[in-house]
Amino acid sequence: MGTISEKIFSRASGEQVKADEFVIADVDYAMAHDGTSILAVKSFRDMGVEKVWNPERIVIPFDHLAPANTEITASLQNDIRNWINDQQIEHFYEIGYGVCHQVLPENGFAMPGKLLVGADSHTCTYGAFGSFATGVGATDMAEIFASGKLWFKVPESIKITVDGTLKNHVYAKDLTLYIIGKMGSAGATYKAVEFYGDVIENLSMSGRMTLCNMAIEMGAKTGIVPPDDKTFEYLKNRAVEDYEPVYSDEDAIYSEEYHINADELEPQVAKPHSVDNVANVTDVSGTKVDQVFIGTCTNGRLEDLEVAAEILKGKKVSVRTIIVPASRSTMIEAVNNGTAEILLDAGATFGTPGCGPCLGGHMGVIGEGEVCVSTANRNFKGRMGKGGYIYLASPATAAASAITGEIADPRDI
Ligand SMILES: CC(C)[C@H](C(=O)O)[C@@H](O)C(=O)O
Numbered sequence: 001m002g003t004i005s006e007k008i009f010s011r012a013s014g015e016q017v018k019a020d021e022f023v024i025a026d027v028d029y030a031m032a033h034d035g036t037s038i039l040a041v042k043s044f045r046d047m048g049v050e051k052v053w054n055p056e057r058i059v060i061p062f063d064h065l066a067p068a069n070t071e072i073t074a075s076l077q078n079d080i081r082n083w084i085n086d087q088q089i090e091h092f093y094e095i096g097y098g099v100c101h102q103v104l105p106e107n108g109f110a111m112p113g114k115l116l117v118g119a120d121s122h123t124c125t126y127g128a129f130g131s132f133a134t135g136v137g138a139t140d141m142a143e144i145f146a147s148g149k150l151w152f153k154v155p156e157s158i159k160i161t162v163d164g165t166l167k168n169h170v171y172a173k174d175l176t177l178y179i180i181g182k183m184g185s186a187g188a189t190y191k192a193v194e195f196y197g198d199v200i201e202n203l204s205m206s207g208r209m210t211l212c213n214m215a216i217e218m219g220a221k222t223g224i225v226p227p228d229d230k231t232f233e234y235l236k237n238r239a240v241e242d243y244e245p246v247y248s249d250e251d252a253i254y255s256e257e258y259h260i261n262a263d264e265l266e267p268q269v270a271k272p273h274s275v276d277n278v279a280n281v282t283d284v285s286g287t288k289v290d291q292v293f294i295g296t297c298t299n300g301r302l303e304d305l306e307v308a309a310e311i312l313k314g315k316k317v318s319v320r321t322i323i324v325p326a327s328r329s330t331m332i333e334a335v336n337n338g339t340a341e342i343l344l345d346a347g348a349t350f351g352t353p354g355c356g357p358c359l360g361g362h363m364g365v366i367g368e369g370e371v372c373v374s375t376a377n378r379n380f381k382g383r384m385g386k387g388g389y390i391y392l393a394s395p396a397t398a399a400a401s402a403i404t405g406e407i408a409d410p411r412d413i
């Protein structure tokens with residue numbers, strides 16, 4: 001009897017475990033990207049281990065500063081490329097392939113019942129597929145590279161049930177921001193959050209990824225949506241191996257349970273400089289905007305670009321608008337189905353699939369005093385550039401704001 005997390009950790013550790021117990025678990029897939037692999041590989045080398053535990057279970061996408069922004073980055077990335085080659089790691093995804101948290105699901109690594117660990121905090125995205133997926137630091141990742149194992153405290157679980165229907169122009173992102181606003185940025189610290197209810201069942205896989213992606217923003221170890229036919233359909237011809245879905249039992253123990261009715265939910269924004277500083281878009285509409293950024297592992301998928309295109313069709317942006325597809329295949333689909341043309345016609349510009357300016361490293365850093373409406377997951381002070389202000393919103397709100405040059409409600413466009 002147990003929660004999804006207890007069951008996954010019981011399987012991965014080979015013993016029946018409950019929340020709060022410590023385990024040493026076998027990791028199914030380990031991920032590090034260009035940013036974190038540098039430190040992880042350094043620690044791995046320092047340990048004096050020659051070979052990784054299993055080169056087929058390590059996945060490395062280059063996405064954060066990709067293509068490289070400076071000579072130093074370029075040299076560091078080359079060192080990692082050589083290491084990947086020496087270690088015969090096959091699942092290496094070069095620059096332009098996309099954001100790690102899009103690349104792993106697209107390539108079938110995120111599967112129900114699996115334990116995935118990534119050297120990136122938004123690894124929790126894969127909980128959308130019913131996996132237990134969480135982020136660790138680079139030295140922990142070095143341990144996994146060496147042994148395939150890591151210690152964990154099995155988390156307690158929180159159950160959030162969302163019933164009702166999302167109104168027109170209210171999306172998974174609005175719901176996610178609303179939940180984080182209510183929970184607070186530390187409201188789910190070290191817990192696994194399981195999501196249930198009609199609204200969650202009706203979300204696309206893309207919407208579920210948006211939701212689970214931001215579980216870390218309320219402090220959670222991970223967010224999990226129980227797998228269903230949509231999950232299995234997505235994984236058809238994609239899953240890299242067999243998987244066994246796990247579900248929480250009727251009598252599973254939750255530390256907290258919350259019920260939300262989404263019927264009256266309005267488009268939401270997270271105001272600077274914290275993710276839980278959430279308000280209705282109408283409370284901030286009219287705020288002058290300098291840049292709009294649509295992309296990231298939160299909202300850079302095809303569905304997101306399509307929503308933006310629906311709003312921007314036949315219109316023109318009045319501020320610089322940067323679109324960064326979450327992956328190359330997203331970009332190909334957006335080109336093939338006409339979405340990219342609508343966005344370009346409206347005056348938006350495209351960046352290389354990957355993280356883009358999300359982290360303020362390149363391709364759209366903002367200046368002192370500038371305001372950016374971003375579809376990303378974090379709006380910490382200085383994240384996209386020193387002295388900048390970030391408002392987090394859905395792709396629809398971002399697109400509406402791009403037209404008016406001020407924060408705008410997509411229902412008014
Ligand atoms: C660079 C990386 C360590 C970081 C993370 O872990 O989340 C980044 O992806 C982010 O979104 O801030």
Ligand code: SF4
Nearest residue numbers: 099296297355358359
């Ligand atoms: S898109 Fe942003 S949040 Fe996602 S992994 Fe990249 S830097 Fe982190």
